[in-house]
Amino acid sequence: MRKRFDGNLNWSEVTPKAQWLNRRSLLAGAGALMVAGGAQARIAAAASDFSTDAAPNTLEEITRYNNFYEFGTGKEDPANNSAGFMPDPWSVKIDGMVDRPGDYALDDILGGATLEERIYRFRCVEAWSMVIPWVGFELATLLNRVGVQPGAKFVAFETVVRPEQMPGQRSRLLDWPYREGLRLDEAMHPLTILATGLYGEALPNQNGAPIRLVVPWKYGFKSIKSIVRIHLTDTMPATTWNMLNAREYGFYSNVNPGVDHPRWSQASERRVGGGLFAKRVDTQMFNGYGEHVAALYAGQDLTRDY
Numbered sequence: 237m238r239k240r241f242d243g244n245l246n247w248s249e250v251t252p253k254a255q256w257l258n259r260r261s262l263l264a265g266a267g268a269l270m271v272a273g274g275a276q277a278r279i280a281a282a283a284s285d286f287s288t289d290a291a292p293n294t295l296e297e298i299t300r301y302n303n304f305y306e307f308g309t310g311k312e313d314p315a316n317n318s319a320g321f322m323p324d325p326w327s328v329k330i331d332g333m334v335d336r337p338g339d340y341a342l343d344d345i346l347g348g349a350t351l352e353e354r355i356y357r358f359r360c361v362e363a364w365s366m367v368i369p370w371v372g373f374e375l376a377t378l379l380n381r382v383g384v385q386p387g388a389k390f391v392a393f394e395t396v397v398r399p400e401q402m403p404g405q406r407s408r409l410l411d412w413p414y415r416e417g418l419r420l421d422e423a424m425h426p427l428t429i430l431a432t433g434l435y436g437e438a439l440p441n442q443n444g445a446p447i448r449l450v451v452p453w454k455y456g457f458k459s460i461k462s463i464v465r466i467h468l469t470d471t472m473p474a475t476t477w478n479m480l481n482a483r484e485y486g487f488y489s490n491v492n493p494g495v496d497h498p499r500w501s502q503a504s505e506r507r508v509g510g511g512l513f514a515k516r517v518d519t520q521m522f523n524g525y526g527e528h529v530a531a532l533y534a535g536q537d538l539t540r541d542y
């Protein structure tokens with residue numbers, strides 16, 4: 237069992253910060269992380285080969301600068317308004333074109349998956365970016381276990397609806413539940429993960445506890461939080477931001493500095509934590525993961541399929 241996120245935790249005592257600084261030290265430190273003791277311990281696997289060696293953002297930055305409209309639209313709202321959210325117990329309905337549909341308890345999902353520590357560069361459409369050391373496993377692992385049927389072409393995701401615990405859902409700001417989707421080949425790609433933790437501990441509520449998607453080559457809004465349903469389908473699913481404004485937000489939403497958002501350039505980004513006067517850096521195509529994912533879009537016009 238992973239420790240519940242506790243805002244008062246002294247994280248340096250739980251997970252030596254140096255262990256997270258880069259992939260090589262993560263690999264070297266994997267054994268040491270296992271001795272945290274008793275029920276609090278969790279197994280630290282090696283970092284993913286896809287991990288960046290860039291230093292991660294601080295826990296403070298990762299947990300106090302969020303987008304999670306279910307808790308409000310301000311960047312600090314999720315941190316301030318999510319303490320009453322209950323991520324435990326949790327189950328995920330997996331249905332549609334799968335061999336073994338059902339309501340799966342989170343513990344059963346995690347029991348069978350290979351958890352792997354990963355450090356991913358993560359970027360948002362608002363033109364800010366962070367490096368977050370996720371704990372997660374490949375979505376493909378789960379999809380293979382439930383058995384995707386031959387005709388399935390897309391995966392649709394939904395966030396939980398709990399207005400009593402999620403104050404943002406008491407207004408009609410978005411058409412709840414928050415929805416996202418991936419094409420099946422995107423969903424099966426090893427860079428697409430379900431994250432259940434960060435910095436070696438359970439996911440904080442504001443980051444999408446207890447389980448959320450991370451798709452590092454796409455804009456941040458694709459990485460849907462607090463998932464309760466995964467639906468396999470043969471038709472392109474409706475997605476929240478596309479439903480709200482189809483001209484501004486397409487289904488694919490690949491990070492693409494060459495395609496501007498109608499209201500702002502997407503050619504550069506500001507790394508959160510770089511300070512007020514930090515230089516903006518050029519955004520890379522597919523957030524720098526092009527060598528791994530560009531082939532998924534061979535023959536597609538990405539200015540049309542944005």
Ligand SMILES: Nc1nc2c(c(=O)[nH]1)N[C@H]1C(S)=C(S)[C@@H](COP(=O)(O)O)O[C@H]1N2
Pocket residue numbers: 301302303304305306359360361395414442443444455456457458459460461462
């Ligand atoms: N359910 C849900 N998921 C969501 C959002 C949201 O408002 N609701 N915001 C998205 C956006 S716009 C971003 S940038 C990322 C932010 O993730 P983080 O706060 O963990 O960095 O979550 C995404 N997932």
Ligand SMILES: [Mo]
Pocket residue numbers: 303360361362455456457
């Ligand atoms: Mo975002």
